[in-house]
Amino acid sequence: MDSFPDRYGRLRVETADLGPAHWLTERRPGHGDFGTVAGIAAPGFAAYARLLHPASLDERPVRWDTVAAAYGRRVGPLTDWYEVIGADRYYQNEQEYGLPGVWDEHPAEGPTPAGVARVLIPVLARHTDTPEQCRYGLWEGYGRRDWSGLPTFPTPGREELLLSGPLADALSPQLVDEFTELPDLWWPQDRTWCVGGDVDLVSTYVGGSAELVAELLATPGLEAHRVAPDDRVG
Incomplete structure (x- = not known):
């Protein structure tokens, strides 16, 4: 558990200004509904990818x-x-x-697993001009810390704490505790992409440019599929 009350790993917990998250909360009806790809990530991007969490x-x-x-x-x-x-x-x-010699553990439910994140972060960094200025959403329901009284912002079906820090620090919570969840939502200040996960899912979703999604589909170490914003999630 992080020993600093204002930090989650190296990410800062924002309590004074939730303004950077308002673009996620101001959705038109029917765009980014609960249970859809854009509801997990964010609506309005040119393309979307589903990243499968490995077994x-x-x-x-x-x-x-x-x-x-x-x-x-x-x-x-x-x-x-x-x-x-x-x-x-x-x-x-x-x-x-499981199946002997093939698999013995299910894919991890929850936000992006650390192994996937390590491969994903360099790709994301190539598709933003603001990798040092990123924001993150962390579901308040994760039980490893008491978030009582801290302000949250709404996403479909969830209430999220706002965190901030460089893209490279998205993995830092697991440097403190390997069982600590990474943030559910990641986006850079220039909003060129948004990464979305959820406590109940075994996939991570990324919205961004067609070029970003094409690179994700071609990146070794990621098992990715192109999806549409209104596609249902598991």
Whole structure:
């Protein structure tokens, strides 16, 4: 747990001015609704990508398409993890516990996993002029700290604390505690992109330029699919 009350890792907890988050809260009806890609990230971008959180085998990341191939299936832009493994999310069976030699841990639910973030950050940095001036949203419901009394801003279905700091410090909360969640939302001051995650999801969503999304789809170490802002999330 961070020993500094005004910090989350190296990110500053903003309590005086939530103005930089207002663009996320001022959404037209029907744009960025709860349960959609743009509701998790932000509406209004030219293109969007879905980044799949990897499964694992012996603590090493495993791509969804590797798991799907082992079951004779394929992964599409909107494929759900439970479709990959052929399981009912509401009814446990033996497939939910892994496939020997292929996977033994489900993808991590929650905001962007650290391994994905390490690959993502250099790509994002190439698509903003303000990488040293970024803002972040952290869901107030994460239980590792008591956020009582701190101001929040609303996103569809969530209330978020506002953090700030360089893009390179987005990973810093896990330098304090490897089990500490990274922020759900990331965006630079020039708003050229927005990264969005959620406590209940096993994917991260990125809105930005067509060039950014094309690079994400081509980046080794990321399993990414192009999606539309109104597509439903799992």
